Amino acid sequence: MPDLKNYMEILVSQMVYELIQDSNQCKCSLCQLDACALALNRLPPCYVVKEKGEIYTDVQNRMNQEQVDIMMAVLHALEQVKLSPGHT
Numbered sequence: 001m002p003d004l005k006n007y008m009e010i011l012v013s014q015m016v017y018e019l020i021q022d023s024n025q026c027k028c029s030l031c032q033l034d035a036c037a038l039a040l041n042r043l044p045p046c047y048v049v050k051e052k053g054e055i056y057t058d059v060q061n062r063m064n065q066e067q068v069d070i071m072m073a074v075l076h077a078l079e080q081v082k083l084s085p086g087h088t
Helices: 007-021 029-041 063-084
Strands: 003-006 047-051 054-056
Touching: 003 007, 007 029, 007 063, 029 063
Parallel strands: none
Antiparallel strands: 003 047, 047 054
């Protein structure tokens, strides 16, 4: 049975992981998940069908504007988490 997946989750989580590595903020899993949740709430979902580990979609996730939108949402989320981490 195919699975339904919000492809934006994959893109956001990858960007959060990449950007948090070069920052001076907490890198714990809770802070990363908080940043993902905050960013995803600012972005439109992009649902795709997944079957046997492969994503079947013609989503053009490398379009410049979409990448900028994702990066802005992630940077904003990381700043929010940095100012008020959920684990303190």
